[in-house]
Amino acid sequence: MAExxxxxxxxxxxxxxxxxxxxxxxxxxxxxxxxxxxxxxFHQRDxxxxxxxxxxxxxGFSLDEIARxxxxxxxxxxxxxxxxxxxxxxxxxxxxxxxMRADIDQTEADLDAVEARC
Amino acid sequence: MAExxxxxxxxxxxxxxxxxxxxxxxxxxxxxxxxxxxxxxFHQRDxxxxxxxxxxxxxGFSLDEIARxxxxxxxxxxxxxxxxxxxxxxxxxxxxxxxMRADIDQTEADLDAVEARC
DNA sequence: GGTTACGCTGACGTCAACGTCAAGGACGGT
DNA sequence: ACCGTCCTTGACGTTGACGTCAGCGTAACC
Numbered sequence: 001m002a003e004x005x006x007x008x009x010x011x012x013x014x015x016x017x018x019x020x021x022x023x024x025x026x027x028x029x030x031x032x033x034x035x036x037x038x039x040x041x042f043h044q045r046d047x048x049x050x051x052x053x054x055x056x057x058x059x060g061f062s063l064d065e066i067a068r069x070x071x072x073x074x075x076x077x078x079x080x081x082x083x084x085x086x087x088x089x090x091x092x093x094x095x096x097x098x099x100m101r102a103d104i105d106q107t108e109a110d111l112d113a114v115e116a117r118c
Numbered sequence: 119m120a121e122x123x124x125x126x127x128x129x130x131x132x133x134x135x136x137x138x139x140x141x142x143x144x145x146x147x148x149x150x151x152x153x154x155x156x157x158x159x160f161h162q163r164d165x166x167x168x169x170x171x172x173x174x175x176x177x178g179f180s181l182d183e184i185a186r187x188x189x190x191x192x193x194x195x196x197x198x199x200x201x202x203x204x205x206x207x208x209x210x211x212x213x214x215x216x217x218m219r220a221d222i223d224q225t226e227a228d229l230d231a232v233e234a235r236c
Numbered sequence: 237g238g239t240t241a242c243g244c245t246g247a248c249g250t251c252a253a254c255g256t257c258a259a260g261g262a263c264g265g266t
Numbered sequence: 267a268c269c270g271t272c273c274t275t276g277a278c279g280t281t282g283a284c285g286t287c288a289g290c291g292t293a294a295c296c
Contacts (some may be wrong), residue, residue, distance in 0.1 A: 104215045156273075
């Protein structure tokens with residue numbers, strides 16, 4: 001069975017983003033579609049990447065940070081220094097996520113209080 | 119005992135933001151310091167507000183959204199329409215927070231996987 | 237063979253969230 | 267009297283994340 005592929009328009013519709021956004025993400029190296037002539041051809045890999053990007057975006061990360069994060073998924077951690085760096089980045093992200101979770105908890109508690117006042 | 123107060127510099131140092139940021143937040147109505155002459159004088163209320171703003175910021179909300187949220191804490195929900203609107207806003211925020219929590223869970227699971235690969 | 241639909245690349249515009257001067261007023265210390 | 271420190275208000279600059287428009291190519295359809 002041949003590998004499935006999508007046009008830029010397909011992808012934009014599927015994830016509710018604009019064509020410009022997808023092109024922008026490619027310019028930043030977040031997506032690396034195949035080219036047939038000048039036309040972009042997207043594969044499953046690109047869909048997964050886009051999902052990662054959008055999730056990062058919802059979590060408030062900059063596209064720059066997201067780039068570093070998604071590249072962690074692909075990188076073969078060749079050298080030992082690279083590996084160390086990678087694990088360090090993971091630790092940093094975990095800390096951010098943990099603080100976010102705490103912020104969410106606090107905010108929800110606050111919302112509870114506001115709601116109770118009604 | 120007199121109410122405690124702080125200068126703009128105190129507040130900036132305490133929350134690790136710039137003076138410009140604090141002035142910007144005042145311009146947007148997020149902070150409403152007292153004035154002694156032209157000089158801003160901050161009180162406990164402003165500290166609490168600033169904490170809310172920074173939490174909202176860490177969660178990726180725009181200052182505009184944050185303004186609406188923090189004002190929910192103060193508003194006396196006068197009319198019934200206002201109240202309805204307020205509760206609706208709370209519901210919307212809760213949904214966003216819930217999705218963020220899911221995103222965080224997913225991202226942490228992904229980080230686990232990346233880490234395990236090492 | 238003209239129109240419509242889709243694709244591409246520049247390149248300039250926009251908006252939020254500040255950064256960064258410039259120019260000045262109000263203090264305390266020496 | 268003058269310095270250093272803190273405060274103020276404009277006002278223009280910057281960065282990120284796209285929006286938007288111009289100008290063009292191509293493939294399908296009628």
